[in-house]
Amino acid sequence: EPVVCLHDVRKAFNLGLANETEVLHGIDLTLERGEFCAVMGPSGSGKSTLLNIVGLLDRPTSGSLRIGGEETGALDDHALTRLRGHNIGFVFQYHNLLAGFTALENVMMPMLGDATFFNDGMAQRAAALLDSVGLSKWRDSRVTELSGGQQQRVAVARSLAMAPPLLLADEPTGNLDTKSADAVFEQLRKANREHGMAVLFVTHNPLLAARCDRIIHVVDGRLRSYA
Numbered sequence: 001e002p003v004v005c006l007h008d009v010r011k012a013f014n015l016g017l018a019n020e021t022e023v024l025h026g027i028d029l030t031l032e033r034g035e036f037c038a039v040m041g042p043s044g045s046g047k048s049t050l051l052n053i054v055g056l057l058d059r060p061t062s063g064s065l066r067i068g069g070e071e072t073g074a075l076d077d078h079a080l081t082r083l084r085g086h087n088i089g090f091v092f093q094y095h096n097l098l099a100g101f102t103a104l105e106n107v108m109m110p111m112l113g114d115a116t117f118f119n120d121g122m123a124q125r126a127a128a129l130l131d132s133v134g135l136s137k138w139r140d141s142r143v144t145e146l147s148g149g150q151q152q153r154v155a156v157a158r159s160l161a162m163a164p165p166l167l168l169a170d171e172p173t174g175n176l177d178t179k180s181a182d183a184v185f186e187q188l189r190k191a192n193r194e195h196g197m198a199v200l201f202v203t204h205n206p207l208l209a210a211r212c213d214r215i216i217h218v219v220d221g222r223l224r225s226y227a
């Protein structure tokens with residue numbers, strides 16, 4: 001069973017006054033377990049809209065979306081939130097860490113609401129994740145004391161907290177210098193290899209895209225794949 005399967009997914013935004021614009025025009029996409037897939041394409045082509053739909057943050061206007069074999073179209077918002085929580089991790093360009101808290105506390109945050117992870121091992125698990133992104137020395141520092149690259153690595157550790165089978169990364173390296181971008185990419189690659197996590201990785205960087213298993217191009221709301 002693929003991790004993600006989209007069939008003929010369309011998305012239109014209602015701009016008011018009966019003015020509707022379709023920005024995704026029939027997307028077919030299958031992502032297998034463990035697949036690390038780069039998503040490229042010009043600004044405004046629909047990459048974020050696609051990730052928001054796959055991440056169950058927004059609903060398609062029509063078409064089918066299955067996550068881990070489950071057809072999502074008929075699910076209510078509560079069921080979508082549960083499905084998202086159990087299956088999907090997110091890393092965005094702007095990491096949205098909680099400023100008043102330490103690196104360790106930020107990584108523990110997603111585990112607080114989940115019985116599977118809410119236990120004595122929680123802090124240990126968070127510490128191990130920070131260790132895996134090379135930040136064990138900074139676990140008790142407030143995130144505001146860390147550099148941009150370090151903060152993004154905390155965000156990566158946090159996104160892996162729930163061991164999601166699917167990670168959605170929307171330009172996670174977009175505002176980082178080359179060295180930090182490389183480090184963040186390597187952490188995602190490592191988690192992908194070690195846990196078989198599937199990844200959709202939006203990037204404008206062709207060198208990083210070339211290091212993925214596969215590249216899809218979103219152009220004017222349609223997929224072009226050369227491979």
Ligand code: ADP
Nearest residue numbers: 013014023041042043044045046047048049050
């Ligand atoms: P990308 O991520 O490739 O830059 P987006 O998915 O952000 O592209 O945007 C694709 C198109 O959809 C753009 O024309 C954008 O303005 C439009 N769009 C995205 N979100 C909305 C929205 N909530 N309402 C109306 N238009 C939107």
Ligand code: ADP
Nearest residue numbers: 013042043044045047048049052093170171202
């Ligand atoms: P990106 O950096 O991926 O191109 P944008 O900066 O274009 O993303 O968009 C940021 C957010 O604003 C996204 O969640 C997108 O859905 C939303 N958005 C983009 N264009 C519009 C629009 N025309 N109207 C409303 N929301 C939009």
